[in-house]
Amino acid sequence: MTARRRLTVLALLAPAVLGFAAFFGYPLVATVVFSFTRYDLINPPEWIGLANYEYMLGDELFARAVGNTLWFVVVLTATRVVFALGVASVIARLKSGVGLVRTLCYLPSLAPPVAATLVFFLVLRPNEGPVDTFLGWLGVQGPLWFADPAWAKPGIAAVVLWVSGDLMIIVLAAILDVPREQYEAAELDGAGPLRRWWHITLPSISPVLLFGVVNSIILALQLFTQAVVAGSAASGSADVTGSTKDLGFPENSTLTFPVWLYAQGFRYFDMGYAAAMATVLFAVSFLATALLVQRMRRATHQEEGA
Amino acid sequence: MRSLPRAAAVSSAVALAASLAACAAGSGGSGQGSGPAAAPARDAEFSLTVWSNYSGREQDEVTKALESFKEKFPNAVIEHQGSQDDDKITAGIRGGNPPDVALSFTTDNIGQFCSSGAFQPLKPYLDRDGVDLGQIPDAVRSYTEYKGNRCAMPMLSDVYGLYYNKELLAAAGITAPPRTTSELLDFAKRTTRRAADGSLEVVGFLPSMPFYANRPQIWAPHFGAEWETADGRSGLATPEWAAMLEFQKRLVDFYGHDALERFRAGLGQEYSADHAFHRQKIAMMVDGEYRTAFLADQAPEVEFGTAPFPVPDDRPDLYGTGFTTGTIMGIPKGAGNPGAAWELIKHLALDTDTVVELANGIKNIPSTKAALADPGLEVDENFRTFVDLATSGKLRGNPVTPIGDAHIKAVGDFATAWQAGQVPDVLAGLREVDRRVDEQIAKSGK
Numbered sequence: 001m002t003a004r005r006r007l008t009v010l011a012l013l014a015p016a017v018l019g020f021a022a023f024f025g026y027p028l029v030a031t032v033v034f035s036f037t038r039y040d041l042i043n044p045p046e047w048i049g050l051a052n053y054e055y056m057l058g059d060e061l062f063a064r065a066v067g068n069t070l071w072f073v074v075v076l077t078a079t080r081v082v083f084a085l086g087v088a089s090v091i092a093r094l095k096s097g098v099g100l101v102r103t104l105c106y107l108p109s110l111a112p113p114v115a116a117t118l119v120f121f122l123v124l125r126p127n128e129g130p131v132d133t134f135l136g137w138l139g140v141q142g143p144l145w146f147a148d149p150a151w152a153k154p155g156i157a158a159v160v161l162w163v164s165g166d167l168m169i170i171v172l173a174a175i176l177d178v179p180r181e182q183y184e185a186a187e188l189d190g191a192g193p194l195r196r197w198w199h200i201t202l203p204s205i206s207p208v209l210l211f212g213v214v215n216s217i218i219l220a221l222q223l224f225t226q227a228v229v230a231g232s233a234a235s236g237s238a239d240v241t242g243s244t245k246d247l248g249f250p251e252n253s254t255l256t257f258p259v260w261l262y263a264q265g266f267r268y269f270d271m272g273y274a275a276a277m278a279t280v281l282f283a284v285s286f287l288a289t290a291l292l293v294q295r296m297r298r299a300t301h302q303e304e305g306a
Numbered sequence: 307m308r309s310l311p312r313a314a315a316v317s318s319a320v321a322l323a324a325s326l327a328a329c330a331a332g333s334g335g336s337g338q339g340s341g342p343a344a345a346p347a348r349d350a351e352f353s354l355t356v357w358s359n360y361s362g363r364e365q366d367e368v369t370k371a372l373e374s375f376k377e378k379f380p381n382a383v384i385e386h387q388g389s390q391d392d393d394k395i396t397a398g399i400r401g402g403n404p405p406d407v408a409l410s411f412t413t414d415n416i417g418q419f420c421s422s423g424a425f426q427p428l429k430p431y432l433d434r435d436g437v438d439l440g441q442i443p444d445a446v447r448s449y450t451e452y453k454g455n456r457c458a459m460p461m462l463s464d465v466y467g468l469y470y471n472k473e474l475l476a477a478a479g480i481t482a483p484p485r486t487t488s489e490l491l492d493f494a495k496r497t498t499r500r501a502a503d504g505s506l507e508v509v510g511f512l513p514s515m516p517f518y519a520n521r522p523q524i525w526a527p528h529f530g531a532e533w534e535t536a537d538g539r540s541g542l543a544t545p546e547w548a549a550m551l552e553f554q555k556r557l558v559d560f561y562g563h564d565a566l567e568r569f570r571a572g573l574g575q576e577y578s579a580d581h582a583f584h585r586q587k588i589a590m591m592v593d594g595e596y597r598t599a600f601l602a603d604q605a606p607e608v609e610f611g612t613a614p615f616p617v618p619d620d621r622p623d624l625y626g627t628g629f630t631t632g633t634i635m636g637i638p639k640g641a642g643n644p645g646a647a648w649e650l651i652k653h654l655a656l657d658t659d660t661v662v663e664l665a666n667g668i669k670n671i672p673s674t675k676a677a678l679a680d681p682g683l684e685v686d687e688n689f690r691t692f693v694d695l696a697t698s699g700k701l702r703g704n705p706v707t708p709i710g711d712a713h714i715k716a717v718g719d720f721a722t723a724w725q726a727g728q729v730p731d732v733l734a735g736l737r738e739v740d741r742r743v744d745e746q747i748a749k750s751g752k
Contacts, residue, residue, distance in 0.1 A: 043422060
């Protein structure tokens, strides 16, 4: 490559590189640097070495937040991918009313997270909500949902699942993109619908499913709004002004990693500790995604080789 | 393409250098100087931005009070922005774009505001103008300063007491509100109603924590419970805190924890017309004086009374005590016009006519002794309880620490676990909470 051509390439790349450096590189490096400091974002940071990370090891609520977030990672990843794949597979086989069903499944994903969570809170509200009233008619006592530490996370997962139409649309597009000839050839060979779905559809859309898995993991790791709104509404403080909302209600079952990070950085003025938490979150997300992508690629290559 | 990794390395180095430069840039200190900024001349033209978390009717009333500042400075222009909570105020300060005057509802944060320098010290202004802080009740003074550093002034206050539904108490044959926790327990049992299936229809007194005004800091004064030991450490493992929690547990056990949780889960939000007291689903509760205005507005059909909150039978000396908190005003670090900002704060905090008019407008308790005694203060029978509490000299302010409300959350979490029967030994559990609070304060380095 000539020097002139190299300069041209660099000049063309410059906007992207500068943008990346300013809006990703700098915040990332700054976050790591601040994680070794005591910093309230008002006064100069004070270098304290690994103290924030040491405190993390004994922080009971940090462990609780990690547990809650891992729960969401596992449950949301599995349910979102299964939901998107299941609904998309059904829609792809519909003979009529495709547009209506697709719209109905996609529409909730346009709802703002706060509104969606409040709707679920009101619909599932014990004693007075329509679901509880209906269950009452059947002689069944429904759960307390967002007010019960055992049911609050499933309730939030239901909200997130309800607004997962965006992933469903992506999977549907991938299914519709599978060449028809493959299905016709398999059909001629006597393969039934299930075998065709298993041996043609699934392998063909596996890269999109991988995207769905990675996307769901990142979404679960960043779960914040729904947890705060659900906790506030269930504790009767949704309309409280000021910073006195009950984070994590009930019994810290909705205290996700980002919620605890927010509390540390913005409520307790401990941006150093929040930066340490953010660093851990980034490292875990990065490693999990890299490992997943690597394993899936290896599996795909092995399959292609076979 | 060996040049690209090199470019990436250069980018990283630049980013690192920039971040370290940001650290260094932050080391310039407040830059506000130690002396007070000069007050503007009476006819000076200046503008002030004020951020508060008020909205709707209350915001209009506060704006009216702010406009009265023009009687002293006719050419002042004041821009009042409502719905600005502490997060936004803090972000404004951190971003170098704060208002001239910040009004905060969250006195839990006063320790952070003062110790971090987010709010500028007011002592130079107080000394220069010879302000007598004795005109502010002690408890109100306590939640507007931290370790002797006064960085805020009060704008009205909230005082908490007992609310009771007269009809529900009368139906149970009760003619006067409870004065002791034994009476409260008895009256709560007598006013509770259950449906045929055993579920709760009306709860005499809801002790669930945290819910509505059931907050540790609001309950603690009635049991004589203190937050700190004499040497400044967290001091929760005491008989007083244990007595408070055991009283709550007796009530929870009477209702049954699961039945109570089911009842609570169906109740409305704290500031909505659906509030349980408005709907006559609870017979008694602890709440602030502002509830009188909410009831008049949202549930005028409810016949209610107010009284000091009951105290333990063996501590009659505590009767008439209560918790107080309120809106606080400060000059944020980096404020553009601190001299004029102080004049406005002084006006809102200490000018008797302004304080009385604002108190009448938003039904809060005046935060100066002169305003509390002013004949212009509108006081009905129920509001009188809170004015009397405010003048009793027995009020307790917010516990102030450099960790925001982290210590309050720790106690709230513990109370929740205790009420659910998950804690075998209350004092051992409180000692563990003490340890965690002390660790967190140590982590703050303040």
